[in-house]
Amino acid sequence: MSANLKRSNAPIFWLLFGAGGMLSALLGPMLVFITGIAIPLGLILSPDAMSYAHMQAFAHHWLGAGFVWVIVSLFLWHAGHRIFHSLHDIGIHAGTTAKLICYGIPLVATIVAARAALVSLT
Amino acid sequence: MKPRAIGKRRPYVRPMAGWWRKNPYFVEYMIHEGSAFFVAAYALVLLVGLLRLSQGEAAWNGWLFALHSPLSIAGHLLLLAAMLYHAWTWFNIMPITLPPIFVAGKRLSASAITAGGVAATVLASVILLLVVWRLTS
Numbered sequence: 001m002s003a004n005l006k007r008s009n010a011p012i013f014w015l016l017f018g019a020g021g022m023l024s025a026l027l028g029p030m031l032v033f034i035t036g037i038a039i040p041l042g043l044i045l046s047p048d049a050m051s052y053a054h055m056q057a058f059a060h061h062w063l064g065a066g067f068v069w070v071i072v073s074l075f076l077w078h079a080g081h082r083i084f085h086s087l088h089d090i091g092i093h094a095g096t097t098a099k100l101i102c103y104g105i106p107l108v109a110t111i112v113a114a115r116a117a118l119v120s121l122t
Numbered sequence: 123m124k125p126r127a128i129g130k131r132r133p134y135v136r137p138m139a140g141w142w143r144k145n146p147y148f149v150e151y152m153i154h155e156g157s158a159f160f161v162a163a164y165a166l167v168l169l170v171g172l173l174r175l176s177q178g179e180a181a182w183n184g185w186l187f188a189l190h191s192p193l194s195i196a197g198h199l200l201l202l203a204a205m206l207y208h209a210w211t212w213f214n215i216m217p218i219t220l221p222p223i224f225v226a227g228k229r230l231s232a233s234a235i236t237a238g239g240v241a242a243t244v245l246a247s248v249i250l251l252l253v254v255w256r257l258t259s
Contacts, residue, residue: 025212027246028209031164032198033198036194036195044251071168079159082158083155089152112169116176120176
C-alpha cells in the first residue's frame, strides 16, 4: 500500500451535516417559536425577554455567546451540505461553483459569527 | 459531449425534468431535502441578530423591531412549520441512517428509534423554554 494515500475529507462535512441536522431537529422548532413568535407577541415569555440588557448579559457569558455561534454555524453547515447533495436531483451540476457557494456561505458565516460573538463577549 | 442528431437520426433522450413529481415517495424526499432552505434562513436571521447585538443598542433594537412586524411573525410561523417537518423527517429517517442498535440481544425497532427521537425533541424543547423563562423573568 502506498504511504501517501489521500484520506477523504467527506467525513468532516458529513459530521457537520449530521450535527447540524440533529441540533436543528432537537432545538430548531422551539428556538423559532421563542425568538420569532412568542417574544414578539408576548406569549408565555415576557415581551422584554430579548431586551438589549438581557441579550448583552446573555452574550457576555461564554456559554451564551458559544451557544448562538454553534447554532448559527452548524445549522448552515447542515443546510449547505444537504442542498449541495440535492442539486443533482433537480438537474443542476454539482461542480466547483456549487461547492464554493454551498460550503463557502457556512464557512464565512462561521467566521463572521465567531467574530461578532467575541465582540459581545468582551 | 452532447449527442447531436446527424441527418435524420434523432436519438431518444429520456426527459428527466420533474422526474420526482411522478412518485409520492420522491415528492416527500424533495420536500424534506427542501427543509434545508428554511434551516439556513433561520440561521441567517440569528446571524444578523448576533451581528446587530455586537454593534450596540440602537442596532440591536432595529433588529428586534423588525422581528415584531407582521411579515416577520408570518415568516416565523412558516419557519416553525418547516422546522417541525424537518425534525419529524430527521427522526423518521434515523432508523435507516443509524447502524443497527441491539438492546438485550434484540434489534431496536424503527418505530422505537423514531419515537425516541421525537421524545428527545419534546424534552429538549421543554428544557429550552424553561431555561429562557428562568433567565428572563
